[in-house]
Amino acid sequence: MIYDVAIIGAGVIGSLTARELSRYKLKTALLEASNDVAMGATKANSGIVHAGFDAVPGTLKAKFNVKGTAMMAKYCEMLSVPYKNNGSIVVAFSEEEKHTLRVLYERGLANGVEKLRLIDREELVGLEPNIADEAVGALVAPTAGIVCPYELTIAAAENAVSNGVEFKRNCRVTGIAFSDGVFTLETTLGEIKSRYVINAAGTHSGEVSKMIGDDSVEIVPRAGEYFILDKAVGNLVSHTIFQCPTELGKGVLVTGTVDGNLLIGPTASDIEDADDTATTLEGLNEVKRLASKSCKNVSTRNAITSFSGLRAHAKSNDFIIGPSSANDHFINAAGIESPGLSSAPAIAVYLAYLICNDFEKIDLNPDFDGVRHDVFRFRHASDEERAAAIAENPAYGRIICRCETVTEGEIIDAIRAPAGARDVDGVKRRTRAGMGRCQGGFCGSKVVEILARELGKEVNEITKFGNGSFILFDKSK
């Protein structure tokens, strides 16, 4: 069996591209090294849909950001993913920084960002009462928004699989050969053949492109550390609050999340290891310090958890998107750091276009349905909807996660879904079970039980996130 397209990496780019390709009669495989989709850079970032004033005009970042952001609301609606158009604010703390705001404003205009405004301190305080006393002015971007990056990715992968894409987890690509117009991918699941390959391997995309002799993709993993704070302080700010950008990125932000928490971070430090998501005391302290620079009353006393995410930063400082110089059937989608999430819907469409354009004739998939149906969320449902759902499936009447009000029915749905959850963290990202204040203290063991039952495994075979992340050992005495 030869696939038409093999996508390496089921992050936001790989998964959204898979969904785009499922519009056509193509045999597409989505290959993921981990036990789940969205396990790399996608899992842990700020979740911001950027307005598009940061990128230098003419770059791929500028081009895809504004297009992707414009697509996002509709995209999320089709996939039943929460999206909020909360707007963003860049704060200046000095006259010099006010000048930076002016530069960003001009850039925004050049990139086609709409509704940008420069405001003074008085108006800023009116918009954000908790802004720091030192703030002197701001740039407001009403088109910016927030989305949950892994939820978007899970939804897109699920929809892609519903439309015929094959998802292969624990499938790490270790080598690539090419002959007679066909790539042979050596993977941990055996050989996979495909006519086209899309390299969406995130922090590993440099290694993957080297497998076909393309040395041009140079990726530096750049770590960013965050705190998630309790929903009790989720309303500290209404916009996403940025500081003026530095060479390493957009700096530490303070923002609400679509789930109602408060997110502060990230730091930015280049590291060696493309999988190192350990947090550091220094990093976490820096997040606290810098977040407090933007806003009053930011206290990590309300911290639910801290985490570190990795950005796939390209040395070239721009996205690397397009056919490789070594083989034009091998398409790179690499160096996708901020504004990568915002750009993702547009990048996916472009990558699908590159593939389709290469075929002489390509048929549409007549069964394609881009809408993700039937996502029941107990905590968002009305009493009537809840009663109706329980009448149909009593498992919706059993609360497993108290903090986030997640039912057994939703957890079973998450496991049975296309490209569904196979581990505790997978259930958590799909349903929010274990994501609340107690961090799975009560529901963790119940989720393990449900996973074991649904997957026909023993509880001590269930992992936190695949591989060796087992939770339980042998039976006790």
Added chain:
Amino acid sequence: MINYDLVVVGGGPAGMAAALKAKEEGVEKIIILERAETLGGILEQCIHTGFGLHYFGEELSGPEYAEKFIVQVEASDIDVKCDTMVLDISDDNVVTAVNKTDGLVKIQAKAIVLAMGCRERPRGALEMAGTRASGIMTAGTAQKYVNLDGYMPGKKVVILGSGDIGLIMARRMTLEGAEVKVVCEIMPYSGGLTRNIVQCLDDFGIPLRLSTTVIKTHGRERLEGVTIAKVDDRLQPIPGTEEYIECDTLMLSVGLIPENELTKNVGIPLDRVTNGAVVDEMRQTGHKGIFACGNVLHVHDLVDYVTLEAQLAGKGAADYILGRTPGEAIYVAPQTGNGVRYIVPQKINIKNPNDVKLYFRVGKIYKNARVVVECDGNVLSSKKKVKLAPGEMENVVISADVLASMNDNSTLSVRVEE
């Protein structure tokens, strides 16, 4: 809409004792709503002994202690719904609950007793650096895995926090064949009961390292080790004192938080120190007809005191339902003096005709100190204590005579004198 005189939220030791007391006091229609599959609450996983010494005068295991109440509840006409989660309590005391068989249910209650217990503080609240490997869990979760599910959550264990659950789990894991390498406590003293330090650590040769915390976790998939370090007076890690300890499991016993989400949603005022509701001597909250008791009100170290407190709440709810309250209340709020972190109840109705016990905790360890109770400038009592510790709840009695002598301008305070 279903009607009940009394809805008890939570079927652990507090909820059961409150319901039984209310029944005894003459309340007719009572229902207990419990989110777990069975009554008993957290006692069901506490298979060690040490329960009941004060209340029953005998040493029982957790399930045995619970069973004594479960039997009484079952023998009574108190309704019980398990596997049932309360989602909301309205301002006019309508309880919304959900379960698999009844679906979404609304119950109009005359009075409500909140007995939801507490949860453990998770890792996130600790600002511990490092990886997010599996094998990091709260001690209570580990206890459930071992005692209820029958699986070992670890082989080589480090425990952070010397609260009672951590101490109990150090012994439990050792008995199950695991190697407990060390128990670290960030404070210069243990937050657990002295008897647990002796029986769970000393007897098994498990080291307790005070003023020490875990600063980093290691291992990509399963935990492989932790870095521990000494801390200074401000609880900050001291550079140069770091030490790596190989382990596959880190258990956290770093504090308990009363589960007051429902309480907050009704708008009931909370005490910033206890994280529980502000209550009067009958455990009535700031919302008329809503009472609270047990670990949802303040974290107890002994279930025996939970039972006693719950009986007060049950009696209070019964008096409220049956209209036996002595007219308009006159409240006096006992003040926390030197060394006293909190007092429950936070206010006393001086019209109460009975003695009132004030439960309190101290902020640090005292040796040969005095507990002084003062009313309107007069010392009511000054009792010598060999040892006072934050981990052990203390109490003093305010007699009915003293209450009768007080007026609405009276002051009452408890303090420690060294």
